[in-house]
Amino acid sequence: xxxxxxxxxxxxxxxxxxxxxxxxxxxxxxxxxxxxxxxxxxxxxxxxxxxxxxxxxxxxxxxxxxxxxxxxxxxxxxxxxxxxxxxxxxxxxxxxxxxxxxxxxxx
Amino acid sequence: xxxxxxxxxxxxxxxxxxxxxxxxxxxxxxxxxxxxxxxxxxxxxxxxxxxxxxxxxxxxxxxxxxxxxxxxxxxxxxxxxxxxxxxxxxxxxxxxxxxxxxxxxxxxxxxxx
Numbered sequence: 001x002x003x004x005x006x007x008x009x010x011x012x013x014x015x016x017x018x019x020x021x022x023x024x025x026x027x028x029x030x031x032x033x034x035x036x037x038x039x040x041x042x043x044x045x046x047x048x049x050x051x052x053x054x055x056x057x058x059x060x061x062x063x064x065x066x067x068x069x070x071x072x073x074x075x076x077x078x079x080x081x082x083x084x085x086x087x088x089x090x091x092x093x094x095x096x097x098x099x100x101x102x103x104x105x106x107x
Numbered sequence: 108x109x110x111x112x113x114x115x116x117x118x119x120x121x122x123x124x125x126x127x128x129x130x131x132x133x134x135x136x137x138x139x140x141x142x143x144x145x146x147x148x149x150x151x152x153x154x155x156x157x158x159x160x161x162x163x164x165x166x167x168x169x170x171x172x173x174x175x176x177x178x179x180x181x182x183x184x185x186x187x188x189x190x191x192x193x194x195x196x197x198x199x200x201x202x203x204x205x206x207x208x209x210x211x212x213x214x215x216x217x218x219x220x
Contacts, residue, residue, distance in 0.1 A: 031206060042197055043150060045208040088149055092205045094163075095140070097149035 004091055004098040012104045019079050021101035023072040023089035031092040032065055032072045037100075038085040046074075048092075079105045111212035113198050119218045122188060128215045130181040130198030138204040139181040141173060142197040144214070150197055156181060157204040188219045 003026045013019050023032065031050045035043035047056055049065035049072060056063045062075045072089055084105050089098040111132045120126050130139065138157050142150035155163035156175040164173075170192075172184040181198055195216055199209040 033208065035209075042211040042213050043199075043209075044211070048206075048208060095152045095155070095205060097151070100149050102147075 004089060004096050006087075006089060006098040006101050008101055009099065010102045010104070012106060013079050015081060015105050015107050016078050019076045019083070019103055021074050021087050021103075023074075023098050025070045025091055027093070028069050029072075029091040029093055030069075032069075033090045033092060034063060034072075034074055035088045035090060035097075036085050037088065041085070043088060046087075076103075079103070081105050081107055111198055111200055111210050113196075113212035113215050115215060116213065117216045117218075119220060120185065120188065121220055122190070124188075125184070125186045127185065128183040128196055128198075128217075130183075130212055131179055132200040132210070132212075133179055134200065134202075134210065135178075136200035136202055136210070137178060138201045138207075139175065140199040140201075140209065141181070141183050142199065142211075144195045144197055154183075155204060162204060185217075188217075190219050193217055193219045 005024050007022050033048045034046040036046055037043045047063050052069050053067045054065040060077045064073045086100045086102045088100045114129045140155050141153040143153055144150045152165050153167045154173040159175045170187050174182040195214045197214045198212040201207040201209045
């Protein structure tokens, strides 16, 4: 069946450092969505990517969709303590969530 | 109103109990979802309702029974659960199935004793 892996599983960064999480699917994705889940919270939608090679920016967050639509990345510039949480990608083919990357930001 | 509400917030039930989880949204969304999330794991899709009809059932055991009484409400009926069913149960909704952003509720933390 379809698998969506994310790396790294965990990331600890000093505040101000950059952070990147990668999402890799075993099958081609129609679209990909990214969600953030704060500790003790619920997933919150961040963005959806639709086109091959698409790049979208939200302030310090940059999202990319691979040319083959099988991988994606989320890059955060100059992390802040408010960025703490687990970041999930999700393919819209069958709403399969990736394994997630848990980000810890050390002040 | 971009909120999805879920009740109860916490639920403790024995293996012989029958209980229900409730979810409500007033955004006019036509797709609603149930997910199960274990600690430190991603949400796992259980059921999808599209226009009040069950469109996806991800091979969920029959001790979980979903119901969509109307376009704003989604229930999950629980019966004869096992301790391994303890988890956070998340409800979500979206404008249409799959290709639109999902709005998640705060979840119900279920403990089966």
